[in-house]
Amino acid sequence: MSVVGNPVRRRVELTFRYAVLIVLALLFLMPLYVMVKTAVSQPEDVTSKTFVWWPANPNWGKFAEIFADERFGQSLVTSAIMAVSMTVGQIIIGALAGYGLARIPNRASKPLLALTVTMLLIPSATTFLPNYLIVSWLGWTESLQGIVIPTLFTAFNVFLFRQFFISFPRELEEAGKLDGLGYIGTFVRVVLPNSLAFAAALTVLGFLGAWNAFLWPLVVAGTGFGALTVQVYLSSFITAQTFDYTGLFAAGFLASIPVLLVFILLQRWLLRGVAETGLGGA
Amino acid sequence: MTQLNTPVARVSDPGHRPTPPPSVPRRRRPIRGTRRAFWLFVSPFFLGLLIFSIIALFWGFYLSFTRAVATITPTDFVGFDNYVSLLTDPSFLSSLLSFTVFAVLVVPTTLIVSLVLAMLVANLPVARAFFRSVFFLPTAFSYVIASLIWKLGIFSGSTSSVANSVLSSLGLPTVDAWLTQSPYYWVVIVSVRLWLQVGFYMLLFIAGLQRIPETLYEAAAIDGLSRGPRRFFSITWPQLRPTTAAVMLLLLVAAFQAFDEFYNLVRTIPSVRPPLLYIYNLSFQQLDYGKGSAGAFVVTAIVVLVALLQSRFFGFGAADETKAPRRGARKGRAS
Numbered sequence: 001m002s003v004v005g006n007p008v009r010r011r012v013e014l015t016f017r018y019a020v021l022i023v024l025a026l027l028f029l030m031p032l033y034v035m036v037k038t039a040v041s042q043p044e045d046v047t048s049k050t051f052v053w054w055p056a057n058p059n060w061g062k063f064a065e066i067f068a069d070e071r072f073g074q075s076l077v078t079s080a081i082m083a084v085s086m087t088v089g090q091i092i093i094g095a096l097a098g099y100g101l102a103r104i105p106n107r108a109s110k111p112l113l114a115l116t117v118t119m120l121l122i123p124s125a126t127t128f129l130p131n132y133l134i135v136s137w138l139g140w141t142e143s144l145q146g147i148v149i150p151t152l153f154t155a156f157n158v159f160l161f162r163q164f165f166i167s168f169p170r171e172l173e174e175a176g177k178l179d180g181l182g183y184i185g186t187f188v189r190v191v192l193p194n195s196l197a198f199a200a201a202l203t204v205l206g207f208l209g210a211w212n213a214f215l216w217p218l219v220v221a222g223t224g225f226g227a228l229t230v231q232v233y234l235s236s237f238i239t240a241q242t243f244d245y246t247g248l249f250a251a252g253f254l255a256s257i258p259v260l261l262v263f264i265l266l267q268r269w270l271l272r273g274v275a276e277t278g279l280g281g282a
Numbered sequence: 283m284t285q286l287n288t289p290v291a292r293v294s295d296p297g298h299r300p301t302p303p304p305s306v307p308r309r310r311r312p313i314r315g316t317r318r319a320f321w322l323f324v325s326p327f328f329l330g331l332l333i334f335s336i337i338a339l340f341w342g343f344y345l346s347f348t349r350a351v352a353t354i355t356p357t358d359f360v361g362f363d364n365y366v367s368l369l370t371d372p373s374f375l376s377s378l379l380s381f382t383v384f385a386v387l388v389v390p391t392t393l394i395v396s397l398v399l400a401m402l403v404a405n406l407p408v409a410r411a412f413f414r415s416v417f418f419l420p421t422a423f424s425y426v427i428a429s430l431i432w433k434l435g436i437f438s439g440s441t442s443s444v445a446n447s448v449l450s451s452l453g454l455p456t457v458d459a460w461l462t463q464s465p466y467y468w469v470v471i472v473s474v475r476l477w478l479q480v481g482f483y484m485l486l487f488i489a490g491l492q493r494i495p496e497t498l499y500e501a502a503a504i505d506g507l508s509r510g511p512r513r514f515f516s517i518t519w520p521q522l523r524p525t526t527a528a529v530m531l532l533l534l535v536a537a538f539q540a541f542d543e544f545y546n547l548v549r550t551i552p553s554v555r556p557p558l559l560y561i562y563n564l565s566f567q568q569l570d571y572g573k574g575s576a577g578a579f580v581v582t583a584i585v586v587l588v589a590l591l592q593s594r595f596f597g598f599g600a601a602d603e604t605k606a607p608r609r610g611a612r613k614g615r616a617s
Contacts, residue, residue, distance in 0.1 A: 014407070021402055025416045029427065031477060033434040034444060037556075051447035093326050100323030104316060112328060119335055121589075123539055126558070126582040127335065129565050129574050133354050134334055153330030183319035212424035214542045215558075219566065221310030231426040238430050238546050245434055252427045259422040267415065270422075274485050 002213070039250035046245055062250040072232025072251055075233040081260070082147055082217070082229055083210035090206055091199055092142070098161025099187055103173070109121040113162065119155035132219050147217050151210075157202060158275060164198050165191070197269075198276065204266050205273035211258055232254045323566045342575040350572035364576035373552065374577065377560040378584075384556060385471045385537045392533055393526070396480045400487030401518075414488070418481035425478065425542030432474045433461060433547055467548055474543050479536070483529050490525030494518065531592050538585050 038046070040058035067073050101109050101116075131150050132141075140146030168191060176190035192199075214231045221227040223236045234255060237248050263270065283513050291597050341354075350356035368374050403413050421429070436444045437460040446456040460466045498517050519526075541558040548554045555563075561581065565574030 017402055017406075021406075021413050024399070024402075025413060028416055028420060030444065030478070031431045031436065035427075035431050047444045050443070051442050093330065097324045097327035100320050104320040104323060106317065106320040108322075109320070112324060114425055115328075115331070119331065120337075121586060122335075123535060123585045126539070126561075126578045126585065127338065129561065129571070129578045130338035131334060132565075133341050133345070133571070134338045136354055149330075150334040153334055155331070155335075158327055183504060184322070187323075208422055212426075214424065214426055214545075215562075218545075219562070231424050234430060235426045235546050238426070238433060239549055241482055248430060249433065252430045256423055256427050259424075263419060263422040263448055271418075271485070274482065275489065 014127070033158055035249050035253050035256075039246055039253050041246050043246075053198055060254070062246055064252050065256060066247045066254070071228065071233065072230075075228045075230040076255065078144065078227055079211060080232040082144060082213075082227070083207055083258075085148050086146075086151055086210040086213075086272075087203055087206040089148065090154055090157050093152055094157025094161050094202075095192070095195070095199065096187075097158045098163075099191065101162045101167050102165035102168075104183060116155045116158050116162075120159060120222075122210070128219050135220055141226050142221050142228045146220045147229075149225055151216065152239060153265075157206075162201065163196075164195065164276075168195070197272070200266075200269045201273035201276050204262060204269040205277065207262060208259055208270070312395060313353070339462065342578060345572050346575035348572050350570070352569040352571075354571055356572065359571070364573045365580070368576050368580060369575055374554065374557075374560055377557045379556050380554050381461055381540075381556050383468070384471065384554075385534060387468055388475055388537050389530065389533045391472060392476055392480055392483060393529055395476060396483035396529070397487050397522075397526075399480065400491055401482040403484070404488050404491045414484075417484055420477045421479060421481045423478065423577075425474070426546055428478050429543050429546035430475050432470055437461070437470045461548055462551060469553065470547060472544055473545070473556070475537075475540070477539065479533075483533070486525055486529055487522070490522050491518070494521040515599060527592075531589060534588060534592065535585055538581070538588070 037052075037054060039062055041052070041055045042057055042059055042061055044271045045052050094260050097116075100106075101113050135141055135146045135150060138146070140149070172190055172194060176186035181189060212231065213229070214235065217227070217229045218232050218235070221229070221232065223232060230251075233249055235250070315421050345354070345356065347359060347361060348356040349358040349360050349363075379512055399417050403410055403417070407412065427524075439458045439460055440446065441450065441456060445460065449456050457463070457466050494517070498521065499513070502513055507516060539558055540556050541562065544554065544556050544559050545562075549559070557577070558581070561574050561577040564570050564577060
């Protein structure tokens with residue numbers, strides 16, 4: 001940040017900065033190291049009285065062994081279905097409503113937008129009980145649709161899509177209309193193909209949130225077998241007394257692979273998602 | 283990251299922004315089927331919103347005035363009894379206290395650490411993207427996984443755990459029960475949230491730092507203010523004010539909605555039970571949906587109130603261009 005100052009001093013400063021950053025980076029990565037290390041530890045490493053940097057005889061087979069518990073594999077599948085359907089549904093419903101509010105003239109759009117913005121103010125976590133009442137009234141407890149469907153209607157996505165479509169170049173749409181396309185045709189053939197980057201950013205962000213969701217799946221499905229997500233399943237071992245520590249860490253690592261992959265492969269979109277959503281006014 | 287959604291959205295709240303009149307395109311002949319198209323596009327969302335948000339909220343509101351134990355269709359109207367019993371319940375009041383302690387610990391810590399990380403990373407000549415990724419990586423993990431690592435790994439209480447190994451290598455006494463003793467459990471709870479969310483706020487601060495015009499620093503250098511804390515406090519900190527205010531609000535609202543790590547780390551300890559965990563226990567263990575709903579509304583009211591108060595005192599709402607001059611004026615008076 002320093003624009004001036006003598007070069008020697010600057011170099012010392014920079015070296016110091018890198019030293020601090022390396023220490024901090026190791027500290028931030030330490031929990032992941034602990035997770036993998038414990039997962040491959042042997043029982044004698046776990047009960048050891050002194051700190052073990054790395055097990056002398058790592059048990060990599062642990063990652064396969066934990067699939068002996070069929071419910072673990074099932075919970076991964078449940079989580080995958082839940083996260084994908086939540087993300088896709090939220091994006092489609094959000095994009096449609098956002099476009100309608102931004103671009104199709106109607107007297108109702110102003111009050112509907114006001115309603116959407118009001119819903120943004122209500123803290124999402126405190127609505128879990130009212131939402132549960134509806135799910136329970138519909139008879140959807142302990143079911144995947146009970147977890148997924150109530151979360152599809154996020155004012156947040158609608159609002160962001162509306163803001164995005166408001167500044168979408170009108171000329172492109174006009175061209176579509178000249179070609180004889182109606183609103184739906186214009187949206188599908190012209191608007192959507194030109195909005196993929198924005199949609200991808202929100203999708204990546206939404207997927208992480210959905211995969212990591214805990215309170216809502218816990219409320220709807222509990223720890224029963226109906227729709228057990230991997231987060232809720234693992235949590236039931238953390239809060240109870242567990243004996244297979246290493247298995248639990250192995251399961252935790254496997255349950256984190258989807259988010260790790262997203263992070264490594266789609267980080268560009270993730271960063272953009274944070275920028276689109278978090279930086280709006282900051 | 284779901285729990286971030288609501289507060290983040292508020293950052294760019296358009297509430298007061300003049301909505302472009304929907305009638306603008308009317309200058310030419312309305313396209314055939316315009317009305318039908320509008321409802322086709324917006325009705326999936328608004329029907330869902332009606333059922334899963336609006337009816338749900340009214341239903342919960344109604345329940346909060348009834349005796350609804352183990353039923354969601356009660357008939358026994360009890361007026362304000364649920365609210366009175368809630369606000370005189372020592373465990374609800376202690377949950378508000380838990381939240382206060384938690385917020386006092388976690389909000390400033392996260393704010394400072396994320397700002398420091400941002401300043402260390404922001405204009406790094408080499409490996410900037412690498413360090414940014416490393417600090418941002420934890421935000422991809424769930425509270426459940428992080429709680430697992432914290433509870434059974436780092437802070438397990440065994441002498442071979444990371445925390446105790448560090449303590450003993452420093453010649454300090456080790457702790458056997460990190461999660462059942464105050465104040466040790468606060469170390470665990472605050473550090474897990476810090477690890478999970480600091481990277482997100484670091485990104486917000488990096489963006490904030492990049493918006494500070496370089497000319498300000500150049501001007502300061504001419505005035506002999508080229509480095510150190512004075513430069514930070516006379517330029518960086520005041521210029522970051524909108525970001526800081528936004529981050530503080532987001533952190534506070536997120537802290538109020540803390541549930542996952544408390545549930546997974548210290549569920550059995552009554553003295554650290556934040557409001558959401560209290561409501562959860564009330565509704566899903568005691569099946570008291572009436573009092574639980576009352577709790578949900580009280581907590582919602584507090585969150586909204588805190589958000590509004592903070593936006594008043596800290597001039598929050600930078601997205602709101604229409605108000606910008608007034609906010610500037612207010613800032614001017616304050617300084």
